[in-house]
Amino acid sequence: MKRFYAIGMPMVALILCFTFTLHLHRSSAADAGLPFDDITQNFATEAIVNLSKINLISGTGGRTFEPTKAITRAELVALLDRLLGMTPVSSAIPSFSDVPKTAWYYEWVQPAIQLGIAQGTSNALFEPNRPVTREEAAVLMARALKQPAVSPPADSQYVDQDQIHSWALPSVYQLSHLGIIEGDSGSYRPEDSITRQEATVMMYRAWTRPGWSEQIRATPPQRIQLGWQYGETTRQFEQQVAQSEVNTVSPRWFYLGKTSTVEDHTDTSLIEWAHNNGKKVWAMVGNHSDQEISHQMLSQSDQRQAFILKLTELVRKYGIDGLNIDFENIGPQDRNSFTTFIKELSQQMKTIPAVLSVNVSPDFGMDWTEVFDYSELGKTADYVILMGYDEHWGGAPEAGSVSSLPWLRHGIETLLKQVPARKVILALPLYTRNWTISSEGKTTSADWSLVQQNQTVNDRRLSTSWNNTLGQYYAQYSDKAMLNKLWLEDGRSLSRKAMLGEAHSLAGYGYWYMGGESVDIWTSLRNVVKFGSYSFS
Known part of the structure; x- marks a missing residue:
């Protein structure tokens, strides 16, 4: 007992002293x-106080911040997403095996990956809990702020x-030049871990730089967001549009008949619904991919004029906002007559007035x-819509992507040499193809919605590999001795495509087809448009 009191009493006093000191610290x-x-x-005090007030940063629990603790890769990308005003994304396809959907940071890692702010430490791993070095933090911050890779001076x-x-x-160098980061007594300490308070200071300096937070807080720029109806009832189509970013609907209503x-x-009812919900209606005009009847109408002036006048009458009658011309499988011999058709139709649309858009394929x-x-189409139509898909079409002899990045980039750049960007709408695929190769080497394909694609990936627990090119x-x-190949379309792939559009300041985007998407892609694409509007200089 004496031994207990001899040791215990000072310990009690120490605990009381610690508790009193902690209470004083909390009170102060x-x-x-x-x-x-x-x-x-x-x-770091000013940065921590002010950023916590606007909920850009938070503590590690209760009233604890742990300012000198090393910040992890997951924590830093979450801070950068918040700084940029990005919305968390619950992607259907995980980017990395060590970033599970159940992790708190899953929805924060996805936007950073999709926008190219962060990368994995390998094709399969992100290492979310690894501390970030000071030089890694500079790279991540520079990407988030869209800073150019400038060469530092020799000294x-x-x-x-x-x-x-x-x-x-x-x-x-670039962030030091801007005053976003600083060294320590003349040293940068590149391989030291960056602490939570240092990361907060870095963010605060960016936030308070003149004009930067105003950009982030601003309403994202308006783009045409056109969604096509395909295989859905009017009610189903309305429901899909209602949960999307689409502001312009294009139902398949008008077709060129045999005479x-x-x-x-x-x-x-769709027109009434769209207008009541602040959306435009650009009715699609198709030709059933019939080359013969298309040639007949286009090449004969009287039939062409009759077709144009009837379309004009219907646009007026129904109060439609515009037309979307989707003529496919037209022969090269009709090049001039098709151009004339668009020119004459455009003149009639201007008398209403109504918008005229025309769909074209990438020129290869x-x-x-x-x-x-x-x-010529760019001169007469209000918008030229580039159908950025069918690189490998249904029935193609070789399996491949519906829309790879290099293929799409070439298509956009070729079109922009002849049509101004303010008139170009980039149409993106909300579908893919499942390619099946038999044991004899025969290749067939089936069109799949992204919902069907995602379900297959998840149900079969398929291993996905990102191809950055x-x-x-x-x-x-493998299924019944058949090899199946999938080039996936998801929030990450579609974000990369949309970033091409933002880089060229295109007029907007189209989506073939509504109902094919998983709902997460709309958040991804909204982030792209917002991030694309920033210019931190």
Whole structure:
């Protein structure tokens, strides 16, 4: 008992002293108006206080911030997403095996990956819980702020500059030049872990730089977001549009008939619904991919004029906002007459007035696209819609992507040489194809919605591999001795495509087809448009 008191009494006193000191510290922190009990007045206090007030940062629990704790990769990308005003994305396809859907950071890692702000440490791993070094933090911040990779001057800015890796040096230099990051007594300490308070200061300096937070807080720019109806009832179509970013609907209502008449399948209830919900209606005009009847109408002036006048009459009658011309499988011999058709129809639409858009395929020197005179169509139509899909079409002899990044980039750049960007709408695929190769080597394909694609990936627990060149995931599986190949379309692949559009300031995007998507892609694409509007200079 004596031994107990001899040891126990000082211990009790120590506990009481610690409790009293902790209480005093909490009281002083609260009295000083500090949001956390474990921060003190230092270089980071202003940043922590002000960013916590606007909910850009939070503590690690209760009134604890742990300012000197190393920040992890997952924590830093979450902070950067919040700084940029990005919305968390619950992607249907996980990017990395060590970023499970159940993790708190899953929805924060996805936008950073989709926008190219962050990368994995390998094709399969992200290492979300690994501490971030100071040079890695500079690279991530530079990407988030869309800073150019500038070459640093020959003279050393930091005494330990030779220890900064070459892949990080331009970012370190640029952010130092902007005053976003600083060294420590002349050193940068590139391989030291960046602490939570240091990361907060870095964010605060970006947030308070003149004009930058105003951009982030601004309403995202308006783009045309056109969604096509395909295989859905009017009610189903309305429900799909209602949960999307689409502001312009294009139902398949008008077709070229065999005697150059207009087949009319208008559902006026959709027009009423769209207008009541602030959306435009651009009715699609198709030709059933019939080359013969298309040639007959286009090449004969009287039939062409009759078709145009009937379309104009219907647009007026129903109060439609515009037309979307989707003529496919037209022969090269009809190039001039198709251009004339669009010119004459455009003149009639202007009398209403109503918008005229025309769909074209990417030009790769094939007969399929020879009919499209990009330059003349761009002069007469209000919008030219590039159908950015069917790189490998249904029935193609070789399996491949519906829309790979290099293929799409070439298509956009070729079109923009002849049509101004303000008139170009980029149409993106909300579908893919499941390619089946038999044991004899015969290739067939089936069109799949993204919902069907995602269900197959999840049900079969397929391993997906990201191909950075193509900008897509790839997966394969065997079924009844048949090899199946999938080039996936998801929030990440579609974001990369939309980023091409933002880089060229295109007028907007189209989606073939509504109902094919998983709902997460709308959040991804909204982030792309918002991020694309930033110019931090």
